[in-house]
Amino acid sequence: MGRRILMVDDEPHILDAFRRSLHGRYELDTANSGPEGLAKTRGTARPYAVAVSDMRMPGMSGAEFLAGLREVSPDTVQIILSGQAELTDTIAAVNDGNLFRFLTKPCEPAELSRALDAALEQHRLLMSERELLERTLDGAVKVLTELMAAAHPVAAARTGTVTALTDAAISALHPKDTWELRIAAMLGQVGLMAVPAEVIAQVVGTAVEDVDQDALAMYRGHPQLSRALIGRIPRLERVAAWVASQPVTLAEVRAPTPLATEESGGVAKQIYETVTAFVVAVESGLAPGTAVVELAKNPRYPAAVLDAAVRAYLSEDLRRPRQVKGKELLVGMMMNQDVVTSTGMTLVRSGEVLTESTAIRLRHFAEGVGVVEPINVLA
Template sequence: MSASQDTTPRNDIGNAPASAQDQLNRRVLFVDDESNILDSFRRTLRKRFDVTTASGPLSGLDTIRDHPAFAVVVSDLRMPKMNGVEFLSRVRSLSPDSVRIMLTAHADVEAAVAAVNDGAVFRFLTKPCQTETLIRAIEAGMEHYRLVNAERDLLRGTLRGSINVLTEVLALTNPEAFGRSQRIKGHMSALAKRFDRPDAWKLDLAAMLSQIGCVTLTSDMLHKKLAGGKLSADEKELLANHPDVGYNLLKHIPRLHDVAEMVRQQNTSLSENRQISFGARALKILLDYDARLQSGAQPDDALNDMLPAHDVYDSTILLAFAEMIRGSAPRSSRQLYLEDLRPGMVTAQNIETRDGTLLATAGQELSDASVSRIRNFARAYGLDEPLSILHSPDTEE
């Protein structure tokens, strides 16, 4: 790889050193097979941008793979082994957010226009290109890059905030359901890692939000079902419908359509639909396993009961999950008083007021809202201490 970089990135306001984020937003890669042109770019633009150069398209692709994201990639059209259109198309796959600009001779205008129309480039410039014209094009590309990333950050923040609100509402209105989603979340994360899933974030969200439809139910109803109690016909119908309620709550949130589908299909057996996603198959396994434990079964007994059911569960996922459970070391617990509770701690017992109001279930990770709720209810109704909390280095004082 032949790449050269000015190691003192600066912004264009008085040539003052740029912040870390500004440096990322002002990184530009020039790719050309003529070294004198690359030298010219470095000399002319290095005080204005964080300039990196690469000699030829193959070196350019290596540079993109080996370096932090470039805000703008500027490429010549006519290069050996790979032309600029093909190169920038490859850049689009490797670094989709990078804004792509192409330099071309007048005779190549037709090819350049086709590249723009195909979406391969943001803008094309004809040679010879005036320095100010090139600067304006790069600045426009960097502004586009900044706006795209700002919009993504806003979306991520909005999505994260929406999910936090939903889960906190569930924790406050139905701690039994919230505790159940918390218990399976860790298992889902481990499965996603085990299978090297590219959609791991969706799987985590599906586990976290799998019980969101239970906001329409009481904790007592779900507790009665998990404990093996007798349900009325109306209660059975309400419980059976909670995945659809969850789906309807989630389907309109941007980027959560796949998660909503997993939630809707969480109780679907393979015999009912062999086309359901990995996430829905995993949810079925994790929720049924949790239900068996809550009814009093031991982990080995629960797994042995599930493993022969090939028409219900995905055997590959279930076998991997069984290996994880059987290979995991048991966690010890410690006794803490109410004043020592902190968000992030995991309960080893159900936490209830003295009159029997459930505040948190065993295996639940405490949030700010749940800690506040426990303390408020303890003041109002009383609570027996100390409390049993799973021992973890993360919860050390």
């Protein structure tokens, strides 16, 4: 477990020698070329801890193979076997990549074993550090989302929707690395906590030209506030950038923007952008199917992510924005605005979840004194 090693060399007798000398000590796999090594890496459910490659091979050099390996399996520790004549190329490979060590040919079995043991230990440390980071961050994020639920139910409800749709997209697309994406989904709406619920209710679902501009400016600022908060956490700089660029109005959803690059986050960033855009489109009043058609016009939003999002949205038990009359208020609905009588008395504050007695009381007021309608709810 965790001791899988891939040896790549175009000379079969060298691979045979490796098998004999290393038999029983490691879980060893071999490949006769760089393309074969990459194919084996892509085709395994259990990544290799270490890869050892010959430098000079026909078709694809060791440096080219290891560069491709970094794209497929970035956590695999890399070692090169090099002859003296290949020293210049080897130095370039060291400078261009994450090479752990290089060994010169011929390499004695004892020296190779020492290098492999050191590489395996390096891989163990890398994995332990990542696990600790991810578990610590995950725990901290969950605490923050629980506090959000208590302090700002509207922000918490949207976070729940974004997280559920993101999880659905991850299950459908299986991106390589998801920890940044999951954290972005859980923390991306944290800036909404600084926006009063009544402002959110006024802006969401209303045409931009009909919204009070001060309220709109306050609402539009929540991604930048989220970025400022998330950016203080080490290793989340890229997540903060994703969150800052998320669309918050239908006009921003429709606007053409550059496609995500591998450096900026690749597929993971595309998933986050697409999910948040879908949520904005639906909250703006578009039916889920119409939102998908609208977003599909923009190459920024991949069809596969849109399909996963709409399926999850229609099947998950999520709180969705609705407008109802007072007599339609039901147990479990979350108020997305204050409920006020026609005489100006506030009955229920925004963010409150209706109990049976509260729902009955509000319906009685609606039928008697009267309440200001329609009422924005999350249900």
